[in-house]
Amino acid sequence: MTNDQMSLFDAIYNCRAMRKLDTRDVPEADLKQLIDAANQAPSGSNMQNGRWIVVRDAAVKQKLADLNRGGVEAYIGPQAERPGSLPHQSEEKRKRMLNSVIWQMEHMHEIPALIIACMEYGQKVDATVAQRGGGSLWPGIQNLLLAARAMGLGAAPTTLALNDQDKVREALNMPDTMAALCLIPVGYPLGKFGPVTRKPVEDIMRFDQWS
Numbered sequence: 001m002t003n004d005q006m007s008l009f010d011a012i013y014n015c016r017a018m019r020k021l022d023t024r025d026v027p028e029a030d031l032k033q034l035i036d037a038a039n040q041a042p043s044g045s046n047m048q049n050g051r052w053i054v055v056r057d058a059a060v061k062q063k064l065a066d067l068n069r070g071g072v073e074a075y076i077g078p079q080a081e082r083p084g085s086l087p088h089q090s091e092e093k094r095k096r097m098l099n100s101v102i103w104q105m106e107h108m109h110e111i112p113a114l115i116i117a118c119m120e121y122g123q124k125v126d127a128t129v130a131q132r133g134g135g136s137l138w139p140g141i142q143n144l145l146l147a148a149r150a151m152g153l154g155a156a157p158t159t160l161a162l163n164d165q166d167k168v169r170e171a172l173n174m175p176d177t178m179a180a181l182c183l184i185p186v187g188y189p190l191g192k193f194g195p196v197t198r199k200p201v202e203d204i205m206r207f208d209q210w211s
Ligand SMILES: Cc1cc2nc3c(=O)[nH]c(=O)nc-3n(C[C@H](O)[C@H](O)[C@H](O)COP(=O)(O)O)c2cc1C
Pocket: 015, 016, 017, 018, 019, 097, 101, 104, 156, 157, 158, 159, 160, 161, 196, 197
């Protein structure tokens, strides 16, 4: 489905995490459009403290790829203690997801653009400060993912590279008043777009009261 045919609902229902991406460059105008779409999202009191860094530089991408590798290895390591499947996700699907997480880890430095969604807190970020702000950034991240889908670009929200904010700040030359909340690799998809698999709405919704 191309950009001009895709309705908002088509984008919402077909916005899979697309991890396997081509090395082909994404035009700068398209990258700007993604950030512009993200920037239309609401924020608490319309503070608009989201900040977006689009990393294309090879050396900076390599630093982020290294941080992601550390995060992925720590995450994958204890997989033996995690369920091989979940009630709503078969073992085969879970394996496929882990394989694509590993593919992304191996290729992150080659992906054309790594978009970092950040917050400017206006004060030094410590553990307490870092607890807030996400609610004002994630609507923009979802806008960006939907815009990417509508433009035929692959993208996925990731956080495993961002465990050590001091190292992320150093890699991105950010002040200590900023924190990075999400890293979104963006490029042309190698895999196929398709529908997301989610629990049925009956399982997760009630009218009026829960029980
Ligand atoms: C808060 C958050 C953090 C995530 N972190 C990662 C991550 O570090 N690495 C990764 O590959 N995917 C990450 N994901 C993507 C999820 O794994 C993905 O959205 C989920 O498995 C559903 O996949 P689907 O949309 O393709 O069905 C993250 C998603 C969210 C919302």
